Amino acid sequence: MKRQSEFKKLTYLTFRNIKLYFKDKITFLVSLITPLILLVLFVVFLKSTYENSIFSIVEGFNLDQKLINAFTGGWLFSSILATSCITVAFCSGMMVIDKVNRANIDFMVSPVKKSTLQLSYVLANLFSTLIIAFVLLLVGLIYLAFVGFYITFVDLLLILFGIIITSLFGTILANIIWTFTRSQGVVSGVCTLVSALYGFICGAYMPIYTMGKGMQGFVSLLPGTYATVLFRQGFLNGVLKEMGKTLPNEMIEGISTSFDVKMSFFGHEVSTLGLILVITISTLVLLGIFLLINLKRHKKIKKSVIK
Numbered sequence: 001m002k003r004q005s006e007f008k009k010l011t012y013l014t015f016r017n018i019k020l021y022f023k024d025k026i027t028f029l030v031s032l033i034t035p036l037i038l039l040v041l042f043v044v045f046l047k048s049t050y051e052n053s054i055f056s057i058v059e060g061f062n063l064d065q066k067l068i069n070a071f072t073g074g075w076l077f078s079s080i081l082a083t084s085c086i087t088v089a090f091c092s093g094m095m096v097i098d099k100v101n102r103a104n105i106d107f108m109v110s111p112v113k114k115s116t117l118q119l120s121y122v123l124a125n126l127f128s129t130l131i132i133a134f135v136l137l138l139v140g141l142i143y144l145a146f147v148g149f150y151i152t153f154v155d156l157l158l159i160l161f162g163i164i165i166t167s168l169f170g171t172i173l174a175n176i177i178w179t180f181t182r183s184q185g186v187v188s189g190v191c192t193l194v195s196a197l198y199g200f201i202c203g204a205y206m207p208i209y210t211m212g213k214g215m216q217g218f219v220s221l222l223p224g225t226y227a228t229v230l231f232r233q234g235f236l237n238g239v240l241k242e243m244g245k246t247l248p249n250e251m252i253e254g255i256s257t258s259f260d261v262k263m264s265f266f267g268h269e270v271s272t273l274g275l276i277l278v279i280t281i282s283t284l285v286l287l288g289i290f291l292l293i294n295l296k297r298h299k300k301i302k303k304s305v306i307k
Contacts, residue, residue: 006113006116009112009113009116009120010116010119010120010123013112013116013117013120013124014120014123014124014127015124016120016124017094017120017121017124017125017128018124018127018128018131020094020097021092021094021124021128022128024097027091027092027191028091030091030188030191030192030195031087031088031090031091031092031132031191031195032084032087032088032132033087033192033195033196034080034083034084034087034195034196034198034199034204035080035083035084035136037196037199037205038076038079038080038083038199038204038205039076039080041205042072042076046072046076047072047076050071050072050075050259051068051072053258053259054068054071054255057251057254057255057258058247058251058255061246061247061251062246063243063246063247066147066148067148067150067239067242067243069147069148070144070147070148070149070150070239070242071236071239071240071243071255071259073140073143073144073147073148074144074151074232074235074236074239075232075235075236075259076140077136077137077139077140077143077144077235078228078231078232078234078235078236079199079204079205079228079231080136080140080204081133081136081137081140081159081162081163081166081231082162082166082202082204082224082227082228082231083198083199083202083204084129084132084133084136085129085133085162085163085166085167085169085170085227086166086169086170086173086194086198086202086224087170087191087194087195087198088128088129088132088133088167088170089125089126089129089167089170089171089173089174090170090173090174090177090190090191090194090195091191091194091195092124092125092128092129092132093121093124093125093171093174093175093178093187094121094124094125095121095175095178095179096178096181096182096183096186096187097187099181099182115294118294121175121178122171122172122175125171125174125175126167126168126171129167129170129171130163130164130167133163133167134163137159137160137163140235148239150238150239150241150242151234151235151238152237152238155233155234155235155237155238156234158230158233158234158272159231159234159235161230161276162227162230162231162234162279165227165276165279165280165283166224166227166230166231166279168283169223169224169227169279169282169283169286172283172286172287172290173286175290176286176289176290176293177190179290179293179294179297198224201218201219201222201224201225202219202222202224202225202227202228203219203225203228203229203260204228207258207259207260208220208225208260208263209257209258209259209260217266220263220264220265220266223278223279223282223283225263226263226270226274226275226278226279227275227279228260229260229261229262229263229270229275230272230275230276230279232259232260232261233261233272233275236259236261237261240252240255240256240261243255263275
């Protein structure tokens with residue numbers, strides 16, 4: 001009976017936090033800065049830039065415009081999802097807002113376990129991120145259905161896995177930071193910084209291949225980069241396979257390398273399984289750190305209460 005009651009509290013608090021996030025229009029819009037920037041850049045010049053890059057690689061061969069559109073569209077939505085799973089996770093947390101509004105004090109004197117409250121923040125953060133990510137995925141699939149759809153069932157599973165694991169990674173990382181934060185200004189600053197800069201460091205705004213060697217080495221150490229390449233493969237493997245029917249393997253390799261469908265770690269190519277393992281292990285490590293931090297904080301509060 002006790003467990004059932006605690007579960008009801010957890011469910012109520014989780015839904016409460018999700019509703020608060022979607023009601024806060026400013027926070028909601030800030031969390032969508034990166035996909036909006038990507039859409040504007042794509043419409044203004046990225047689409048034509050990527051098309052010219054492909055044409056320069058396949059010079060002398062005729063490539064169906066439908067394949068070009070499918071490729072550039074797949075690149076766009078792989079970038080949007082790769083960034084949104086992190087940026088939305090950072091901006092949809094209600095923990096600090098409750099601290100600022102001092103709502104956490106009310107929760108402390110209410111019959112709610114601290115662990116239940118903490119878990120409700122994490123779950124609401126994760127579900128809010130997943131809701132937006134799945135909506136963006138649906139928009140992407142509809143767009144590709146019109147311009148050129150080459151995503152297989154296996155590719156779709158890869159994209160879905162990428163959404164879930166990247167959202168979980170972003171959620172845990174954000175909640176580790178928010179645990180030590182009590183200022184709305186810090187939250188707004190971090191959200192804006194992450195939303196504006198994350199697209200650059202994960203290779204969403206421009207391919208990693210075009211960066212300098214030093215920058216390439218730096219981004220190859222970031223788990224988010226592996227998540228981006230995972231999304232690239234999910235969206236672009238099918239269209240590359242279709243291109244392979246008219247283009248030689250060397251050209252397909254050139255396109256794959258130039259547009260981050262393949263990734264190298266200091267000269268060694270990383271397989272799809274390698275990408276999955278890196279982001280999964282990174283998420284588990286972060287989860288371990290998060291649990292350890294909260295365990296220590298719980299013990300500290302317990303000691304202060306006893307004194």
